[in-house]
Amino acid sequence: LPVPNPVPSYWLSEPHKYANLRSTPDLPESCDIAIIGSGMSGVLTAYHILKSSPADTLPSIVLLDARQLCSGATARNGGHAKVKTDTLTSLPSSQRVEFQAYVASVMRALKDLVEEEGLSAHCEFEVRRSYDVFQDVSKAAEVKKVYDEALCRGEKWTKEYAYLGEDIAEKVTSLRGAKAAFSSPAASFWPYKFVTGLLERMVGRWGQTGLNIQTNTPVTSVHESTLGATKLSTPRGNLHASKVVFATNAWTPGLLPSFKHTITPVRGMASHHTPLQPIHPHLNTTYNIHFSPSAALSPPSSRKREGTDYLNPRPNGSIVVGGGNYAYSKNKALWYGNFDDSARMPADVEKHWEQYMQDTFLGWEESESRAGLVWVGIQGYTSDGMCHVGRVPGEGKKKQQWMLAGFNGGGMALIAGAAKAVAEMVVLDRDF
Structure with a gap:
């Protein structure tokens, strides 16, 4: 289950007034x-349930969180x-087209929602371009080969993607x-401000009629109730719910033991970098960087980097x-099966970020x-590698339980569509 006192992040640097809300x-x-x-x-599941329900028959929703909002x-x-190019090229042809179309629909849905709710400026929402950059020639060639084949077949996703060769890639x-x-296309935003800003509007619209928020209220167990509902146990008492949605991602196995070997918590690391001197050129696209240990850095003595990092200017x-x-x-042990976000990575690991922008980008x-x-x-x-969206397997139909979890580190490109789908399943009592 979520641990107390998580490490602060950049996105949490401006806490919302509802951070500790109890309706x-x-x-x-x-x-x-x-x-x-x-x-x-x-929050998006609750939003779509309430928005799709007639005002005179609004369901009562209790939104719980173990910690702050x-x-x-x-x-x-x-x-x-976004969808990384190498993610698409790793899929069969039909799945590539379908997956890219889905993520494109998610980006459109997010844009429509922030505009409808007046959140665009508040959460810094941008539709922009993104670069998947390769320092390794052989890896780039593998991806380019599949891309060229897809281009020749006229696969629709290739219309949104463009290739830059070695002669201009660095420039x-x-x-x-x-x-x-x-x-490729991408969307970027301040996710915490998006969620809290949307929730503030939901409280103003439905806070007196259908929506009750209870933060700092960890659900410690879920059991079938003698009242024909599900009993959610918390340190503040029990809640009996006719229907339950598990929007618990990595913590799902803590409440649904059947997912112990299906959804694994994996601890990741991120950072926020600020230049103290003016930068030219200003970075205005997002990035996924596929490093090569043999790539030259500045100065040459700098440590080599491997793997894939992502950047959001x-x-x-x-x-x-x-x-x-x-x-x-x-x-x-530092990352696999680790659900502790209250402890930072060791100092020698965090050194990865020292001189990061200077070593990685020209002009910095x-x-x-x-x-x-x-x-x-x-x-x-x-x-x-697939997320779980729909009725909880097993007795989920009997117990009226649904879930959306296991996003494999790519939730921002998936959740908006999944949440709307789960909301419809809950309202209409559907499996999927």
Whole structure:
């Protein structure tokens, strides 16, 4: 289950006034729908349930969180929605087209929602381009081969992607040692502000009629109730719910033991970098960087990097960067099966971020950029790489339980569509 006192992240640097909200002093004894988790999954599911319900028949919803509002993965990620090119090229042809179309629909849905609710400026929502940059020639060639084949077949996703060869990749992306790059659509935003801003509007609209929020109220167990509902046990008492939605991602196995070997908590690391001197050129696209240990850095004595990092430049010129897995991957206890986001990574691991922007990007050598914050977050990884969306397997139909969890570190590109689908399943009592 979520631990107390998680490490602060950049996204949590401006706490919302509802961070510790309890709509009522006491936990309600019962409700129509209980939603466990107040991150993007839980809040969007509640939003779509309430929005699709007639005003005179609004269900009573209790939204619970073990800690402060939206303090889990949504407030610790990269704030970045896209499909990496190498993710698409690793899939069969039909799945590539379908998956890219789905993520494109998620980005459109997010754009429509923030505009409808007046949140665009508040959460810094941007539709922009992104670069998948490769320092390794052989890896880039593998991806390019599949991309070219898909292009020849006229696969629709290729219309949104463009290839940059070695002659211009470094110049266009400003990434030192870039051998190739693919440009693709992306959306970026401040995820914590998106969720809390939306919830503030939901409280104003439905707070007196259908929505009850209970933060700092961990659900410790879930059992079938003698009242024909599900009993949610918390330190503040029990809540009986006719229907339950588990928006618990990596913490799902703590409440649903059948997922112990299906969804694994994986601890990741991210950071926030601020240049102290003006930067030219200003980075205005997001990135996924596929490092090569043989790539030249500046100065040459700098340590080599491996794996894939992601970058989300902020409107103020600062950068959110996540990844650095190679720095701790050999110490499995630090990350695999680890759900503790209250402890930072060891100092030798966090050194990955020292001089990061200066070493990685042309034009940043004199920036005096430094990592002001380094934090961790817990991701939910699944055994087959697919998320779980729909009725809880087994007795979920009998117990009226649904879930959306196990997003494998890619929730921002998936959740908006999944939450709307689960909301419809709950309202219409459907499996999927």
